[in-house]
Amino acid sequence: MLAQDSYNTASTSVKLSCIPDDTTGLERIMLASQGDLQRLLSTFFARPIHVERIYANASPRVRPASSQHPITQSRQVHLLCASRVVCIATSIVTITSPDSERFFLDDKYPIGQTFRQLRRSPQFTLLSVETPIIRGKRELRRRYTLETEGFHTEILEVFPDRDMFYRGEDWLLDASDAEGIPCSVAEIVKPDWRTVYTGRVVH
Template sequence: MAQAARDVYTGTSTSVEIDCPPDVIGVERIMLAAQGDLQRLLSAFFARPITIERIYAHTSEHDHAASPARPITQTRQVHLTCAARVVCVATSRVTLGSPAAARLFLDEQFAIGQLFRQLGRAPEFALRSVGTRVADGLRELRRDYVLSTAEVQCEISEVFPDRDMFVLGEAWLGESDN
């Protein structure tokens, strides 16, 4: 599958090219380009903590230590929340190929971005698709992407349920119709 984002570097410039609908605004493109640091970027944008709320997690049977030959997988959904508002719904399939990654993710329950930081590895990022739609009267933004290292592979779909949050910022958090 072709990538929807491409980083272009020269000796003196950097360019991030994202294949997205023309109405996507600058701050949305920043969020679409996040590479395992979305929670951090959203916290900076809203100037408040972003909390991960686990909705479900289904882990494969494992009576063995995770390894590349015998990985452990988990499908999960989490809500990233800020001031009691859902700012992102993330659904993922995480494949763990080392005992250290499995311990951090399954036992210590680090979120995906924090998992990579704890392992001291920057993941490879591949944005697969970007889209927008209207659902229940709200304008949604979504992305599908992969984060991977030798130890961990994450296939992630994220939905930002109300694009008005990127226009209104902190004021959106205070709106009464949560």
């Protein structure tokens, strides 16, 4: 486990292990977020964060979701701030309760807000962190799971340019830096989930 969260009556400790040495404090906060990434990004940029759905492919809904008859969905969304992509999230969701099915598939709440609607704190497991350089851009990637009764997700998030965390507002407004689309999603193809984590974000 790469993230250990512990507390007692007098202290709280969050320890991230096996992450790159140059990871900043702000990046560690993003890496440790547990279903509240949009809130943190909105707080950092002092602007709304919008969710743009790129695709969402669900298994057939022939009966209410249950542990015996789970519903799965593979999906990708972009988190946008001031029209710039600040995060690309590729996920697979497993739904095993009617409440989760209603909030997520019928009401169309994003993943983080679904946990809030369920009024449950998800169990968070950080699986991997990478900082590749793709076409001259320094990416920050994390793979993790969020799970509560009736709702389980495995997510790959890509922050396409780590400079956003250093430059903030200037990065958002830098039109020259915003030319083109993030290289990690230059070609958007609906993936087989088993290949999502091999190299690029989508295949």
